[in-house]
Amino acid sequence: MEKQHVFDQIPDYLDGNLNKSEGSAFESHIRQCADCKKELEEMKSFFNVLDEDVPVPSDRLKAKFEAALEQEKMNQGKVVTLESKPSSNWTGNVLKIAASIALLVASFQMGSLFQQRKVDADIAQLQNETIQMKQTAMLSLMENQSASKRIQGVNYIEEFERPDEAIIQALSNRLLYDENDNVRMTAFEALVKFTSSETVKNTFIEALEQERNPSIQVAIIQALVQIQEKKAAEPMKKLLEKEDTQPFIKEQIKAVLPSIT
Known part of the structure; x- marks a missing residue:
């Protein structure tokens, strides 16, 4: 011992x-x-x-x-293995390195996300500014003294997938009040794509009551019948009663009036 x-x-x-x-x-x-x-x-x-x-x-x-x-x-909060002999700390170092890499990757991803959001915001702002510029140009042209310029302004509608109320109203004014037949027809052709709008429907009904160009009258009648606008029945009946309404317009109205009454 x-x-x-x-x-x-x-x-x-x-x-x-x-x-x-x-x-x-x-x-x-x-x-x-x-x-x-x-x-x-x-x-x-x-x-x-x-x-x-x-x-x-x-x-x-x-x-x-x-x-x-x-x-x-x-x-x-450490993850270690209990041993009777001192062990190497290489595992802890590996974990630290892995955590550092994960943190670096996460930071990079967050930075990329924030950068992408900023880019998206800048693009959205640029697109909005572009739309505003187009709208300003369109409205300005539609008020031009030249009929050809007003037609050019009306045709700007092709640049807008969802025109706002200001554009719809400007086109309606061209259809209702422009002195040039070609401008009014062009305005009608632009508005007919948006007949789901109550403004457009009311504009067509009002235009039907005051329009004197037979070609535009026929186009408006066909559009109102296609969307089954029942409020168009009264102005159509008034056209039937007017002596100056073209005979073929009356025939057109008589043919379609039963479908909306």
Whole structure:
């Protein structure tokens, strides 16, 4: 016993797991071996520190030591493997590198997302400004003294997939009040694409009551019949009663009037 160290028996001795004979032999050795005595004292001190924070398990002191380390690991939020020998920290370094890469990628993706949103916003603003410029040009041309310019302005409707109320109203004014037959017909052809609009429907009905050009009258009648606009029946009846209404217009009205009344 004097020639051999008893390091491996220290945990069992401290935990009270040595029998009487083994305990006596252990204590006898400790009194004679400075190295084992020093190891015993150091382990006692270490276990005393653990006793302050970690409850003592009901089994072996060695198990208590491992449980204390496990608890400390959980408290610090670190993922490590408990081993009896010191281990290399390469795993932790790899995790740190992976986390750094993930953070870098996430930052890059967020930066790309924000940049894309800014680009989209800039494009949307540019598109809106372009539409406003086209609308301004269109409205300006439709007020021009030249009939050809007004027709050019009306034809600008092709640039707008969903024209707003200002454009619809401007086209309606051309159909209702323009002195040039060609401008009025062009305005009708532009408006007929948007007959779902109540403004357009009301404009056609009003135009039918005051229009004198037979070609435009026929075009308006056909459009109103196609959308089955029942409010068009009264102005059609009035045209039938007017002496100056062209005979072929009256025949057209008589043919279609039953379908909307």
